Amino acid sequence: MKYFEAIAIFTFFLLLTGLAQAQVGVSSLPQSSMVPGGIAVIPTGVEAVEGIFKDQRITLANYNNQQYAIIGIPLNSSIGSHQFSLKRANGTTETLQFKIEDKEYVEQHLTISNNRQVNPNAEDMVRINRESAEMNLAFSSWNDSLTPVFSMHAPVDGIRSSSFGLKRFFNGQARSPHSGMDIAADEEEPILAPAPGVILTTGNYFFNGNTIILDHGHGLISLYCHMNTIDVEPGTRVETGEQIGRVGQTGRVTGPHLHWSINLNNTRVDPALFLVD
Ligand SMILES: [Zn+2]
Incomplete structure (x- = not known):
């Protein structure tokens, strides 16, 4: 094996390992409820390797051949539009939006x-x-x-x-x-x-x-x-x-x-x- 071939295979292996760690195949999803204290379950539409919401890493899960961002919403969140960022394997990033609805807790x-x-x-x-x-x-x-x-x-x-x-x-x-x-x-x-x-x-x-x-x-x-x-x-x-x-x-x-x-x-x-x- 030539030196460059070895490097290429090693890089490919690293990439595969990285991808495997960035997202995970799951057999179920939690219920989506976009309210303070709830969970936003959102199809990403891309193969993201990392997601960030309010400076925290979020869960990226593959379910039924579709990738979802699974985001815990803090109880003290404001009502209205919020955004999270996704990073692809090639390093490009993208921002997605979702809306948090009001919920009255007794x-x-x-x-x-x-x-x-x-x-x-x-x-x-x-x-x-x-x-x-x-x-x-x-x-x-x-x-x-x-x-x-x-x-x-x-x-x-x-x-x-x-x-x-x-x-x-x-x-x-x-x-x-x-x-x-x-x-x-x-x-x-x-x-x-x-x-x-x-x-x-x-x-x-x-x-x-x-x-x-x-x-x-x-x-x-x-x-x-x-x-x-x-x-x-x-x-x-x-x-x-x-x-x-x-x-x-x-x-x-x-x-x-x-x-x-x-x-x-x-x-x-x-x-x-x-x-x-
Ligand atoms: Zn308690």
């Missing part, structure tokens, strides 16, 4: 008996800031080697006690809107992985209690909070339906439940958009 008022969980002291704040940086880092990670599965079953058998996006008041004071779905269930009820992935991190956090962050690949990452027990360790590969822990009431809670969040492009979106039953 208020939820909760009473917390431990006032420190509503008005944390200075020492608590140091811990809270450290933990939120830790979780933010986990949410912004990107794993090319996992194929995301967008159709999910609820991770625990129970009653949906609180939905995503509710405007929250604790002991009468306004706090961040609800960034996930709450499923009330008896303590020690098993929590099952709703889709395959790798355990990214586990920990005990001030607000979230015993917590697991599960990486499904290509920016799709899920979070499980207030658990009684954590049954997995970071780095463990889990399949759909595999037990990862048990329902508890650790952290800031009013009773035993699972708080379940889903993240796309480092943005918390409504988990209901992934549920198939």
Whole structure:
């Protein structure tokens, strides 16, 4: 083999590998809902190798021979026209637009008996800031080697006690809107992985209690909070339906439940958009 042939084959191989990592073939898509806290599922019309929305890398998935951009829309997004950029393999870029419609989220008022969980002291704040940086880092990670599965079953058998996006008041004071779905269930009820992935991190956090962050690949990452027990360790590969822990009431809670969040492009979106039953 001539030197140039070898270089050409090597370059071609690099290109193939690069393409494989930039987009991923999937067997399902999440439900599209172009509202704050929703997901924009948009055919790209091109073979893009990278997509960016608000400085974050977005998921590019091939489904039924068509490439889609799957974009998590932040809850605090403005209503109206937004744009994201796509980069092709040849380096050219293109900008696509989509429209975010209004969605009215209702208020939820909760009473917390431990006032420190509503008005944390200075020492608590140091811990809270450290933990939120830790979780933010986990949410912004990107794993090319996992194929995301967008159709999910609820991770625990129970009653949906609180939905995503509710405007929250604790002991009468306004706090961040609800960034996930709450499923009330008896303590020690098993929590099952709703889709395959790798355990990214586990920990005990001030607000979230015993917590697991599960990486499904290509920016799709899920979070499980207030658990009684954590049954997995970071780095463990889990399949759909595999037990990862048990329902508890650790952290800031009013009773035993699972708080379940889903993240796309480092943005918390409504988990209901992934549920198939
Ligand atoms: Zn919750």
